[in-house]
Amino acid sequence: xxxxxxxxxxxxxxxxxxxxxxxxxxxxxxxxxxxxxxxxxxxxxxxxxxxxxxxxxxxxxxxxxxxxxxxxxxxxxxxxxxxxxxxxxxxxxxxxxxxxxxxxxxxxxxxxxxxxxxxxxxxxxxxxxxxxxxxxxxxxxxxxxxxxxxxxxxxxxxxxxxxxxxxxxxxxxxxxxxxxxxxxxxxxxxxxxxxxxxxxxxxxxxxxxxxxxxxxxxxxxxxxxxxxxxxxxxxxxxxxxxxxxxxxxxxxxxxxxxxxxxxxxxxxxxxxxxxxxxxxxxxxxxxxxxxxxxxxxxxxxxxxxxxxxxxxxxxxxxxxx
Amino acid sequence: xxxxxxxxxxxxxxxxxxxxxxxxxxxxxxxxxxxxxxxxxxxxxxxxxxxxxxxxxxxxxxxxxxxxxxxxxxxxxxxxxxxxxxxxxxxxxxxxxxxxxxxxxxxxxxxxxxxxxxxxxxxxxxxxxxxxxxxxxxxxxxxxxxxxxxxxxxxxxxxxxxxxxxxxxxxxxxxxxxxxxxxxxxxxxxxxxxxxxxxxxxxxxxxxxxxxxxxxxxxxxxxxxxxxxxxxxxxxxxxxxxxxxxxxxxxxxxxxxxxxxxxxxxxxxxxxxxxxxxxxxxxxxxxxxxxxxxxxxxxxxxxxxxxxxxxxxxxxxxxxx
Amino acid sequence: xxxxxxxxxxxxxxxxxxxxxxxxxxxxxxxxxxxxxxxxxxxxxxxxxxxxxxxxxxxxxxxxxxxxxxxxxxxxxxxxxxxxxxxxxxxxxxxxxxxxxxxxxxxxxxxxxxxxxxxxxxxxxxxxxxxxxxxxxxxxxxxxxxxxxxxxxxxxxxxxxxxxxxxxxxxxxxxxxxxxxxxxxxxxxxxxxxxxxxxxxxxxxxxxxxxxxxxxxxxxxxxxxxxxxxxxxxxxxxxxxxxxxxxxxxxxxxxxxxxxxxxxxxxxxxxxxxxxxxxxxxxxxxxxxxxxxxxxxxxxxxxxxxxxxxxxxxxxxxxxx
Numbered sequence: 001x002x003x004x005x006x007x008x009x010x011x012x013x014x015x016x017x018x019x020x021x022x023x024x025x026x027x028x029x030x031x032x033x034x035x036x037x038x039x040x041x042x043x044x045x046x047x048x049x050x051x052x053x054x055x056x057x058x059x060x061x062x063x064x065x066x067x068x069x070x071x072x073x074x075x076x077x078x079x080x081x082x083x084x085x086x087x088x089x090x091x092x093x094x095x096x097x098x099x100x101x102x103x104x105x106x107x108x109x110x111x112x113x114x115x116x117x118x119x120x121x122x123x124x125x126x127x128x129x130x131x132x133x134x135x136x137x138x139x140x141x142x143x144x145x146x147x148x149x150x151x152x153x154x155x156x157x158x159x160x161x162x163x164x165x166x167x168x169x170x171x172x173x174x175x176x177x178x179x180x181x182x183x184x185x186x187x188x189x190x191x192x193x194x195x196x197x198x199x200x201x202x203x204x205x206x207x208x209x210x211x212x213x214x215x216x217x218x219x220x221x222x223x224x225x226x227x228x229x230x231x232x233x234x235x236x237x238x239x240x241x242x243x244x245x246x247x248x249x250x251x252x253x254x255x256x257x258x259x260x261x262x263x264x265x266x267x268x269x270x271x272x273x274x275x276x277x278x279x280x281x282x283x284x285x286x287x288x289x290x291x292x293x294x295x296x297x298x299x300x301x302x303x304x305x306x307x308x309x310x311x312x313x314x315x316x317x318x319x320x321x
Numbered sequence: 322x323x324x325x326x327x328x329x330x331x332x333x334x335x336x337x338x339x340x341x342x343x344x345x346x347x348x349x350x351x352x353x354x355x356x357x358x359x360x361x362x363x364x365x366x367x368x369x370x371x372x373x374x375x376x377x378x379x380x381x382x383x384x385x386x387x388x389x390x391x392x393x394x395x396x397x398x399x400x401x402x403x404x405x406x407x408x409x410x411x412x413x414x415x416x417x418x419x420x421x422x423x424x425x426x427x428x429x430x431x432x433x434x435x436x437x438x439x440x441x442x443x444x445x446x447x448x449x450x451x452x453x454x455x456x457x458x459x460x461x462x463x464x465x466x467x468x469x470x471x472x473x474x475x476x477x478x479x480x481x482x483x484x485x486x487x488x489x490x491x492x493x494x495x496x497x498x499x500x501x502x503x504x505x506x507x508x509x510x511x512x513x514x515x516x517x518x519x520x521x522x523x524x525x526x527x528x529x530x531x532x533x534x535x536x537x538x539x540x541x542x543x544x545x546x547x548x549x550x551x552x553x554x555x556x557x558x559x560x561x562x563x564x565x566x567x568x569x570x571x572x573x574x575x576x577x578x579x580x581x582x583x584x585x586x587x588x589x590x591x592x593x594x595x596x597x598x599x600x601x602x603x604x605x606x607x608x609x610x611x612x613x614x615x616x617x618x619x620x621x622x623x624x625x626x627x628x629x630x631x632x633x634x635x636x637x638x639x640x641x642x
Numbered sequence: 643x644x645x646x647x648x649x650x651x652x653x654x655x656x657x658x659x660x661x662x663x664x665x666x667x668x669x670x671x672x673x674x675x676x677x678x679x680x681x682x683x684x685x686x687x688x689x690x691x692x693x694x695x696x697x698x699x700x701x702x703x704x705x706x707x708x709x710x711x712x713x714x715x716x717x718x719x720x721x722x723x724x725x726x727x728x729x730x731x732x733x734x735x736x737x738x739x740x741x742x743x744x745x746x747x748x749x750x751x752x753x754x755x756x757x758x759x760x761x762x763x764x765x766x767x768x769x770x771x772x773x774x775x776x777x778x779x780x781x782x783x784x785x786x787x788x789x790x791x792x793x794x795x796x797x798x799x800x801x802x803x804x805x806x807x808x809x810x811x812x813x814x815x816x817x818x819x820x821x822x823x824x825x826x827x828x829x830x831x832x833x834x835x836x837x838x839x840x841x842x843x844x845x846x847x848x849x850x851x852x853x854x855x856x857x858x859x860x861x862x863x864x865x866x867x868x869x870x871x872x873x874x875x876x877x878x879x880x881x882x883x884x885x886x887x888x889x890x891x892x893x894x895x896x897x898x899x900x901x902x903x904x905x906x907x908x909x910x911x912x913x914x915x916x917x918x919x920x921x922x923x924x925x926x927x928x929x930x931x932x933x934x935x936x937x938x939x940x941x942x943x944x945x946x947x948x949x950x951x952x953x954x955x956x957x958x959x960x961x962x963x
Contacts, residue, residue, distance in 0.1 A: 034362040041676040043706055045699060054415050057366060057392045061419035064364055064390045069706045071699045074395055074716055090907055094696050097929035098703035265411055287418035355683040375736050378687060378713045382740035385685050385711045395716055586732055608739035 003299040005116040006124040009135040009171040014178050021143050023295035024288070027065075031290065035065035039301060042068040045099035047091075048126070049077035049106050054264070054286070055126055055137075059103045062293035071099060077107055089118045096120040101300055104128070122300040130165065137263055138171035140292040144285040145224055148259055153180040160187040160215050160244050161228030161269060162235075163194040168263040169228050173198050177207045184209040185218050189230075189240040214243040219253040227262045230269045247271040254279060261285050324620040326437040327445040330456040330492040335499050342464050344616035345609070348386075352611060356386035360622060363389040366420035368412075369447070370398035370427050375585070375607070376447055376458075380424045383614035392420060398428055410439045417441040422621055425449070443621040451486065458584055459492035461613040465606040466545055469580055474501040481508040481536050481565050482549030482590060483556075484515040489584040490549050494519050498528045505530040506539050510551075510561040535564040540574040548583045551590045568592040575600060582606050645941040647758040648766040651777040651813040656820050663785050665937035666930070669707075673932065677707035681943060684710040687741035689733075690768070691719035691748050696906070696928070697768055697779075701745045704935035713741060719749055731760045738762040743942055746770070764942040772807065779905055780813035782934040786927040787866055790901055795822040802829040802857050802886050803870030803911060804877075805836040810905040811870050815840050819849045826851040827860050831872075831882040856885040861895040869904045872911045889913040896921060903927050 003016070012020070030036050044063040046056055051074055060070045088111060095102060096119040104115050109129030116123040127134040146152055157176065159169050163186055173194070176182045184202070186194045190213055202209050212218070215225065227246055235241045246260060251274060254260075262270055262282040274280050324337070333341070351357050365384040367377055372395055381391045409432060416423060417440040425436050430450030437444040448455040467473055478497065480490050484507055494515070497503045505523070507515045511534055523530050533539070536546065548567055556562045567581060572595060575581075583591055583603040595601050645658070654662070672678050686705040688698055693716055702712045730753060737744060738761040746757050751771030758765040769776040788794055799818065801811050805828055815836070818824050826844070828836045832855055844851050854860070857867065869888055877883045888902060893916060896902075904912055904924040916922050 041707075043703055047695070051397075053368070053394055053397050054412065057416055058419055060392050061364055064392075065362075071702050071706075072393065072714065073695055074397075076693075076695050076716075087907070091696065093925045094906065094928045095699055097925065098700055098932045264415065265408070283414045283418065286415045290419045372718075374689070374715055374718050375733065378737055379740055381713050382685055385713075386683075393714065395718075585736065586729070604735045604739065607736040611740045 003122075003296070005112075005119075005122050006135055006296055006300070007112050007116055008125065008133040009138040009175050012135075012139070012175065017139075017142065017175075017178075020139065020292070020295050020299065021146050023298060024143050024291040025147070027291040027294040027298075031065050031294070035067065037067040039063075039297070040067040042066075042100045042301065043098070044068055044070050044297075045095050045102045046070055046072040047076060047095060047102055047104050048073050049075075049104075049111075050127070051075045052105055052127065055105070055289075056103075058286075058289040059124075059126060059136075059293050062290050062297055065290070065294055066297060068100075068297075071095075088114055092119050092123070101297065106132075108132075124296065124300070130167075132167065133171065134167055135171065136289065136293060136296065137168050138175055139296070140285065140289040141168065141172050141226065141261060141263065142175055143292050144261060144281060144288050145259070147288065148281070149223065152176065152182070154182070155179065155224065156183040156185075156222050157224040157226055158185040158187050158215055158218055158222045159194075159226045159228070162192045162230045163188045163228070164192045166228045169226065170195070170198055172226060173209075174201065177202055177205045182207055185222065186211045187213065187215045187218070187244055189213060189235045189237070189244060191236065192230075192234055213240065215246070216243065216250060216253065219250050220255065223255070223258055225254070225258065225260050227260060227266075227269055229263075229265070229267055232268065241268075245269045245271070246274055248273050251277055251279070324443075324617070326433075326440075326443050327456055327617055327621070328433050328437055329446065329454040330459040330496050333456075333460070333496065338460075338463065338496075338499075341460065341613070341616050341620065342467050344619060345464050345612040346468070348612040348615040348619075352386050352615070356388065358388040360384075360618070361388040363387075363421045363622065364419070365389055365391050365618075366416050366423045367391055367393040368397060368416060368423055368425050369394050370396075370425075370432075371448070372396045373426055373448065376426070376610075377424075379607075379610040380445070380447060380457075380614050383611050383618055386611070386615055387618060389421075389618075392416075409435055413440050413444070422618065427453075429453075445617065445621070451488075453488065454492065455488055456492065457610065457614060457617065458489050459496055460617070461606065461610040462489065462493050462547065462582060462584065463496050464613050465582060465602060465609050466580070468609065469602070470544065473497065473503070475503070476500065476545065477504040477506075477543050478545040478547055479506040479508050479536055479539055479543045480515075480547045480549070481567075483513045483551045484509045484549070485513045487549045490547065491516070491519055493547060494530075495522065498523055498526045503528055506543065507532045508534065508536045508539070508565055510534060510556045510558070510565060512557065513551075513555055534561060536567070537564065537571060537574065540571050541576065544576070544579055546575070546579065546581050548581060548587075548590055550584075550586070550588055553589065562589075566590045566592070567595055569594050572598055572600070645764075645938070647754075647761075647764050648777055648938055648942070649754050649758055650767065650775040651780040651817050654777075654781070654817065659781075659784065659817075659820075662781065662934070662937050662941065663788050665940060666785050666933040667789070669933040669936040669940075673707050673936070677709065679709040681705075681939070682709040684708070684742045684943065685740070686710055686712050686939075687737050687744045688712055688714040689718060689737060689744055689746050690715050691717075691746075691753075692769070693717045694747055694769065697747070697931075698745075700928075700931040701766075701768060701778075701935050704932050704939060707932070707936055708939060710742075710939075713737075730756055734761050734765070743939065748774075750774075766938065766942070772809075774809065775813065776809055777813065778931065778935060778938065779810050780817055781938070782927065782931040783810065783814050783868065783903060783905065784817050785934050786903060786923060786930050787901070789930070790923070791865065794818065794824070796824070797821065797866065798825040798827075798864050799866040799868055800827040800829050800857055800860055800864045801836075801868045801870070804834045804872045805830045805870070806834045808870045811868065812837070812840050814868060815851075816843065819844055819847045824849055827864065828853045829855065829857045829860070829886055831855060831877045831879070831886060833878065834872075834876055855882060857888070858885065858892060858895065861892050862897065865897070865900055867896070867900065867902050869902060869908075869911055871905075871907070871909055874910065883910075887911045887913070888916055890915050893919055893921070 092115045103124045105126040106128045109132035111128040112125035259281045413436045422443045424445045426447040427449045430453040432449040433446035580602045734757045743764045745766045747768040748770045751774035753770040754767035901923045
């Protein structure tokens with residue numbers, strides 16, 4: 001089960017997901033006993049061209065719980081204009097010379113793929129561009145559901161919010177399509193509904209879905225409400241926004257063992273009164289990011305152990321003389 | 322002697338201060354022999370919404386000398402507008418899922434208290450808002466005096482500078498009020514004198530104090546001059562500013578075993594010629610911050626060891642089935 | 643062979659360079675087996691007033707490979723205006739109280755020297771001001787040539803690019819002047835030629851050099867092309883810029899065992915098609931920065947071990963009573 005880079009959620013097959021989730025479960029136990037020293041001496045480079053304290057801390061804590069060390073940038077992008085014409089590729093070539101894995105958050109779609117092409121060490125995409133990928137978020141979302149239900153087959157889920165641009169909602173829909181008998185309700189104000197490309201993909205793979213504008217009628221039926229952010233300025237109508245939000249009233253309609261997820265940060269779409277309900281799992285979901293990222297790192301490092309790269313530093317022919 | 326969070330200097334009783342200072346003394350020895358590995362595996366999250374390199378480095382070095390690891394932000398606040406509507410509370414809930422202690426510098430008064438309310442791990446206030454608290458500064462100030470004099474009872478001190486807004490001067494006055502036979506001279510230009518609330522508090526607790534505008538007449542009498550910053554633009558009159566500053570001439574009036582402290586950074590209120598005098602202890606005072614912060618962290622972690630939290634990650638009822 | 647601070651390339655004698663390079667070679671082996679724990683417990687403060695992710699990561703990775711820990715600022719300078727009147731000297735005095743070595747990038751020429759004057763721990767200059775020094779870059783440049791050729795005597799080198807302001811080109815020329823029978827071709831557009839001060843220095847030390855505006859005529863003769871950045875806006879004429887750039891056509895004229903170096907980042911002066919040529923060593927050169935910096939740190943720490951400073955924290959006379 002080789003894993004060279006983590007660039008997009010599409011690269012994960014069902015067997016690889018199952019392997020990842022089994023490891024993530026194991027990592028919960030490792031973290032609970034204070035971590036391991038197995039990867040002492042390994043260095044992660046956290047290269048964030050855009051700031052994201054929560055995602056960065058989750059990756060860096062994962063590396064620490066494995067015993068490793070961290071090189072970190074908070075906002076490399078803010079300062080990049082000062083170095084005229086500097087190329088991402090050259091930066092990656094250099095940084096891969098002093099680290100064992102690179103976690104990259106880049107402002108341009110496709111940035112992670114470009115980085116992987118030239119890097120001597122594994123690259124993990126921690127988000128690239130507004131329309132790009134953020135695969136570890138999708139993986140931790142899926143893991144959270146799997147961990148609670150013990151299977152993803154037969155799942156009925158409502159994916160709710162501003163769906164046209166929401167990359168986490170899109171990635172999750174994509175990954176769920178790989179499992180059996182999944183039913184997806186996409187719920188959004190009409191002006192921000194899920195894009196045609198994802199729906200076409202689900203059609204091709206015979207995944208059941210429908211689109212609606214109100215979460216209440218289906219609240220009693222779903223195993224999961226996956227709520228995403230709604231920026232009020234993108235929705236003309238307050239009432240239409242309210243039909244895609246969760247409050248205590250909606251809780252009463254939900255199944256007793258349902259779960260409410262959210263990739264966070266939230267704005268107005270989940271009322272704070274919901275936080276105390278045992279079905280509100282979004283903070284636990286965020287915490288699962290640590291275990292999924294620990295698991296990913298071990299998969300990447302293992303591949304490294306098994307298939308040793310060329311001797312490092314790379315040898316020139318000259319030295320053979 | 323339990324310590325759950327460090328939010329404000331008022332929470333420290335005299336016995337807790339004595340316990341803290343004994344540990345800080347012990348930490349000097351620990352640091353001198355290169356630190357300990359006792360807290361290896363523990364993670365501190367340094368969450369600085371405002372930059373403060375010196376304070377942040379002191380906390381992070383304390384964690385390192387104890388063997389731990391550090392997640393760090395230099396200026397989270399500069400970038401927060403990019404995440405619309407993000408709540409401090411949600412951020413803290415998430416970060417407390419991947420760290421063992423949170424050191425928070427926040428731009429709003431009361432930020433540390435809000436954080437402590439939702440955090441699953443101890444929160445240490447590293448400054449909240451201009452009018453807020455910065456308790457570890459007050460603790461290291463007090464420790465420096467205690468370490469040199471071996472007691473705080475019977476102390477005569479001049480607290481000098483821009484006192485109306487100076488949170489360190491205010492916290493120090495508050496803490497000194499807990500000891501016996503303390504005499505406090507507040508010395509400041511008239512327009513920036515110490516606030517009525519602190520004076521009322523000292524009145525209630527029968528602490529001796531007076532207010533004046535010139536440090537020279539009392540220089541020969543005090544055990545400590547606690548000098549604080551004066552921003553020239555807040556004081557109309559250069560002569561009145563000069564009467565609240567320290568130079569070589571003033572040194573000659575001071576007792577041979579007096580001490581000069583300053584929370585730093587300074588501007589014009591201590592002449593550089595004073596630095597070489599053995600009574601100038603402000604750099605040693607800054608260095609004591611390391612030991613006091615090491616001591617605080619051990620107190621917080623111990624509490625953690627004694628009173629284990631709910632199993633982590635938090636278990637849902639669902640899992641009991 | 644004592645080394646107290648690393649401030650400028652001029653401080654390195656030939657014997658010290660040879661000692662450094664022998665250690666750097668040893669550090670390649672140490673890094674290849676995953677680093678050492680010899681310096682566990684030591685703390686490096688990375689104090690970057692200007693951002694430079696690549697240089698900072700190289701220093702910090704060097705510290706990690708030695709087993710140490712890192713306090714880090716990404717862009718202290720961006721925030722310094724918020725602290726009115728704060729002095730570099732006071733900051734260094736404080737930070738040297740909670741670290742074992744300070745790596746300083748400062749925006750003012752002479753910043754590193756000022757820091758060294760007041761620091762209680764070694765200071766390493768990671769660049770000070772546009773016209774200032776960046777000695778570790780010059781050292782890794784020289785090491786790269788030495789490592790490939792096994793000697794610096796008898797070297798013929800072309801130093802190419804925007805030479806009037808290029809501090810790396812200037813430092814390299816200075817250091818090369820210390821070796822025997824070195825020949826330097828300075829190649830640049832006429833408006834940005836090498837400064838008179840360096841040429842005078844080479845004259846005084848009887849070092850052979852000439853100045854020209856086209857790299858092609860000498861390409862077949864040199865052992866090294868040391869290419870540096872050319873900012874197109876500083877050169878009026880595109881053709882004159884092209885005569886100082888490297889492309890595949892030029893490769894064909896170069897000796898089979900020549901090497902192409904560049905301090906990076908590059909803009910247009912090395913065509914990407916050159917990257918695949920085995921003589922293109924600029925990424926390996928960047929990687930050598932890690933080993934040279936590891937070597938420098940061990941030299942600085944050793945000095946520390948041999949000549950213990952006054953007991954720390956510094957003792958006051960008062961305590962002798």
